[in-house]
Amino acid sequence: MSEANDTKHFDLISIGSGSAGRKVAVVLKRAGWNTALVEARVEDHFGGTCINTGCIPTKALVEAAHNGYSFSEAKEHEKKIVERIRKGTLRHVTERVGVTVIRGFASFVDDHTIEVNGERYSADYFVIATGSEPAIPPIKGINQVHYSTNEDILKLEKPPKRLLIIGGGRIGLEFGQMLHKFGSQVTIFEGMQQILPGEDTEMANALKDYLVSLGINIYTGRFVDEVKEITKENGTREFEVHLYEGENAGVYKGDMLLVSTGRKPRISQLRVENAGVEIEKGAIKVNEFFQTSRPHIFAIGDVVGNPMFTNWAAFQAGVLIKNLKKSKTKSDDWKPLVSPSIPRITFTVPELASVGLTEEEAREKYGDQVVVYKFYNKWLGKSMIVNDWVGFLKGIGIKGSNEIIGAHLWGMRTASIIQMLVLARDNGLGWKELGEMIYGHPVLAEGIEALGNNMARLTQSD
Numbered sequence: 001m002s003e004a005n006d007t008k009h010f011d012l013i014s015i016g017s018g019s020a021g022r023k024v025a026v027v028l029k030r031a032g033w034n035t036a037l038v039e040a041r042v043e044d045h046f047g048g049t050c051i052n053t054g055c056i057p058t059k060a061l062v063e064a065a066h067n068g069y070s071f072s073e074a075k076e077h078e079k080k081i082v083e084r085i086r087k088g089t090l091r092h093v094t095e096r097v098g099v100t101v102i103r104g105f106a107s108f109v110d111d112h113t114i115e116v117n118g119e120r121y122s123a124d125y126f127v128i129a130t131g132s133e134p135a136i137p138p139i140k141g142i143n144q145v146h147y148s149t150n151e152d153i154l155k156l157e158k159p160p161k162r163l164l165i166i167g168g169g170r171i172g173l174e175f176g177q178m179l180h181k182f183g184s185q186v187t188i189f190e191g192m193q194q195i196l197p198g199e200d201t202e203m204a205n206a207l208k209d210y211l212v213s214l215g216i217n218i219y220t221g222r223f224v225d226e227v228k229e230i231t232k233e234n235g236t237r238e239f240e241v242h243l244y245e246g247e248n249a250g251v252y253k254g255d256m257l258l259v260s261t262g263r264k265p266r267i268s269q270l271r272v273e274n275a276g277v278e279i280e281k282g283a284i285k286v287n288e289f290f291q292t293s294r295p296h297i298f299a300i301g302d303v304v305g306n307p308m309f310t311n312w313a314a315f316q317a318g319v320l321i322k323n324l325k326k327s328k329t330k331s332d333d334w335k336p337l338v339s340p341s342i343p344r345i346t347f348t349v350p351e352l353a354s355v356g357l358t359e360e361e362a363r364e365k366y367g368d369q370v371v372v373y374k375f376y377n378k379w380l381g382k383s384m385i386v387n388d389w390v391g392f393l394k395g396i397g398i399k400g401s402n403e404i405i406g407a408h409l410w411g412m413r414t415a416s417i418i419q420m421l422v423l424a425r426d427n428g429l430g431w432k433e434l435g436e437m438i439y440g441h442p443v444l445a446e447g448i449e450a451l452g453n454n455m456a457r458l459t460q461s462d
C-alpha cells in the first residue's frame with residue numbers, strides 16, 4: 001500500500017474517499033496525474049458512507065430480513081459484505097491504481113495547502129468530497145437524550161423491543177421496516193402530511209397504508225414537539241416522543257430513538273474559510289463545473305447539497321474528470337453539468353423507484369394536460385409467481401406527447417426496472433418505444449410494456 005510520501009505535493013488531492021472523491025483520485029491517477037486521497041476513517045469507513053454505513057449495509061440487512069434470516073445471521077451477512085467491499089476498495093485504490101492514501105482528518109491551511117495530523121500537503125487542485133452527516137432538528141429536549149443515527153443502528157447487537165423513529169423519509173422507512181421484520185415494535189413520526197415528502201403523494205400514501213397493514217405505526221402531519229429520556233432503575237433507557245396536539249396527540253414510549261430527519265453537508269472543521277471557499281445555505285457553493293469560489297478547488301457529492309445519492313455523487317465526479325482531462329484550467333472545452341434523470345429509490349420491500357415529476361409537480365406544470373395510468377402488479381403472471389401482489393406502476397405523461405414526464409414503480413425489483421425509464425428519458429425515447437420492444441416472458445419488466453402501451457394510447461402519441 002502506498003502511503004503519504006515525502007513529496008507532499010500532488011497534482012490533485014481529494015478529501016473524502018466516498019463515491020465522489022475516490023473516483024476523481026482513481027481515474028485521474030490512471031490518466032497520469034499524481035493524486036492523493038485523504039480519508040479521516042480509513043479503518044472503518046474507507047470508501048465512504050455508501051459502502052460502510054449507507055446503501056450497502058442497509059440494503060444487505062433489508063434483503064436478509066426479507067429472506068428470513070435471524071438478526072444475528074443478517075448482521076453477519078451485512079458485516080461480511082461491507083468488509084469485503086471496504087477492503088477490496090482500499091486494495092484497488094492503493095495497490096492496483098497507486099493513489100496515495102493519507103490517513104486522517106483534513107483541514108485547509110490556505111487555498112493550496114491542507115493539514116492532516118499535523119502534516120502539511122499541497123496540491124494544484126483540490127476536490128472537497130467530505131459527504132454529509134445527520135441533520136438533527138431542533139426538537140425540544142433533543143440535546144438531552146441519547147438519540148441514535150443510522151451508524152448506531154448498524155452497531156445494534158439485537159433489535160430494540162420498541163423503536164421510535166423521527167423522520168419518515170427513505171432512511172427511516174428502510175430501517176423501520178427491516179427492524180419490524182426482526183421483531184421490533186416500530187413507530188414512525190413524520191411531520192409532513194405524507195411519508196417520503198417530495199415523492200408522489202399517491203405512491204407515498206399507498207406505501208404508508210401497506211406498512212401500517214404490516215403492523216408499523218406511522219403518524220404523519222405533526223412535527224414532534226418534545227423528546228425525553230428516562231433512566232430506569234435497572235439502568236436501561238426509555239425514550240418518550242411527545243405530540244402536543246392533533247389527532248395523534250400523546251406520549252409514545254420506546255427503548256431506542258432513531259433520528260432520521262435528513263442529512264446536511266459535512267463541512268465543519270474543514271476550515272474552508274482559510275481557502276476562501278464560500279458556503280451557501282449550508283453547502284459548499286459550486287458553479288455548473290463544480291468549481292467553488294476558488295477556481296482550482298472543486299466540490300462534489302453530498303457536500304454540495306441535495307439530492308444526496310451515491311450514483312449522483314459519482315456522476316458529478318464523472319463530469320469533473322472529463323473536464324479536467326481536457327484541460328487543467330477552465331476552457332471552452334469544458335462541459336457544464338447537464339442534469340440527467342436521477343432515479344430515486346426507497347428500499348422498502350417492495351421497493352419504490354421513481355424518476356421524473358410526481359403527479360403533483362406535473363399538474364402544477366401542465367395542468368389538465370396531464371395523463372396518468374396505473375398498472376397493478378397483480379395483473380402480471382410473473383408478479384404472481386414471485387408473490388408481488390401489493391404494488392403498482394404509475395406513469396405520468398401529457399396529452400399529445402410521447403415524453404415520459406414521470407414514472408413511479410412500486411413493486412419487486414423495481415429499483416432495477418426503473419433503469420429502462422431512465423435510459424428512455426435521457427435518450428429521446430418515450431412511452432411508445434417502451435411498449436413496442438419485445439420483453440422476455442414471464443418477467444417483472446413486462447409491467448413496463450403494459451405501462452408504455454397504455455400511456456402511449458392515453459396520450460394519443462401512438
Ligand SMILES: Cc1cc2nc3c(=O)[nH]c(=O)nc-3n(C[C@H](O)[C@H](O)[C@H](O)COP(=O)(O)OP(=O)(O)OC[C@H]3O[C@@H](n4cnc5c(N)ncnc54)[C@H](O)[C@@H]3O)c2cc1C
Nearest residue numbers: 016018019020040048049050054106131301302308309310
Ligand atoms: C443510511 C443511508 C442509506 C443510504 N442509502 C443509499 C442508497 O441506497 N442509494 C444511494 O444512492 N444513496 C444512499 N445513501 C446516500 C449515499 O450514501 C451518499 O449520497 C454518498 O455516500 C455520498 O458520497 P460522497 O462521496 O459525497 O460522501 P461520503 O460517501 O459520505 O464520503 C465522504 C468521506 O469523507 C470522509 N471525510 C469527511 N470529512 C473529512 C475530512 N475533513 N478529512 C478526511 N476525510 C473526511 C468521511 O469519513 C467519508 O468517508 C444512503 C445514505 C445513508 C446515510
